[in-house]
Amino acid sequence: MDEIVETQLIRRSRRGDHEAFDQLMQAYHERVYRLAYRLTGSADEADGVTQDTFVQAYCSLRQFKGRSRFMTWLYSIAVRKGLDLRRERHSSRETLSATDPPADARRSSARGPLETLREKEFAGLLSDAIMKLPGDQRAALTLIVQEGLSYKEAARILSFPEGTVAWRVWKARQFLRDMLADYLAP
């Protein structure tokens, strides 16, 4: 979204213009949902986190000073909501499983059936392993590797120094490599 348009929409939203905020939601809801899904591993929870993120964003829009991008600010709300939710239900968590990967993971492959099966298995195990990561490492890994943000942006979202973010990503990688060593070996 164009930065000037975005600023105008934010200003109008602050004055209670629902239509303006609808446009902001329209522009960013997909990315927020995707991040929430990766943090929680559940479609239902991703939906809840996305809703709560936009509700909080609207209610505290006056606190957004424009020092970061609006998207970065939304992400920071979503990460907090997502990690809080995970913390709340850590004992009865519902993770992505090998037998129930996201819809896109079930796309057919041009490879042989054995290899396809192995890939599906790997994808499922990878999802499981990600959900076993501590919340702050999972958030750092998701933002850097899957969302493609810079270390600087991730540090702002997570409210940690860049060095801490880099260390958490490295720890997460180490963990995943150890968990999936059999599948990663050439």
Add this chain to the structure above:
Amino acid sequence: MDCKTSSELIGRLLDNNLSDAEQAALREHLVQCPVCEKLEREHRHLHAALRSQPAPDLPPDYSRRLREEVWRKVKMTERRSVSLSFRIMAIAAIVMLSMAVMLLAWRLHDRQKELRQPGVASETARRGGSSSMPLPAIRLPKNALPENWSAEQVQAFVSVQDYLGGAMRWMAIDGNQVEVGMSGSGTSTVGEKNAAREVVVVTLQYVERQSDNRTTILSNPQFVLLPGEEASVRLSGRNRDSRELFRYRVKAAKEKSGQISARIAFDCEVPDAAEQRPVIDSPINAEVMVKEETPVLLGASGDATRRHELYMWAGMRSIAANGRPSSGKGDHL
């Protein structure tokens, strides 16, 4: 570069977060170290898997549903916050009201306590500048004015008012001194001739009490006032030889409770201290609520050998429609 550093830098290489120099050093190490090179390949595989992890599909019609849910929750949040503010305001109002009621009850209790001690002015009676001297019980001088004295004053008031055409507001009399207050515009409807009305009669007595209990009345004015009118006068002392001047400002009205509320300001001027009269150095300002004809002590000064006291009492008097003082019930004239 050692293997430990190399393993730490591999991830940052994949994230494009290495400087050119770091990249070059790492690549050089990877070429030379098969363990680290294997590690790099594994991480590259993992990185690719993470990157290609499919994004979740949005549920159908998600955008519309999200909007509906968000606005519903926003409305609930706003309602909760309004309700919370209202609750806080209500609690604050209740607390303030309770405090006001407690304060009022305390003041009323205090006032009733005062009224149970006849003759003592309320705590609002203050003697400016002096320390809080305990006020003695009332012992009016034996030569205090006779009871029917005020009847003469009211009669005089009625006569003078009739003569002046109804513009008179108050009258102060002390011995042969008479002061009259008139309404400024002359359009006043107060004191209309032949109309039934009430006046307040306020008597003040400033006495000097000596150690041998001899009492001298220094000033003894009587005020006949229309309720709510303020009289302001300068009167000479009753002692013909004295050159003292007494200044009075008097305002009184009947309250719903039946009591009379009065505001009295008093001070005294002694032109020549060489006359050895006790100098009245501080004024008296008092706001009192008095019962009909119950004397109150407004203030005192001096010491055991020579003491000055200001007393006051007041009553309501009706003036009949014929312009004469009424002799009906409650009329003590």
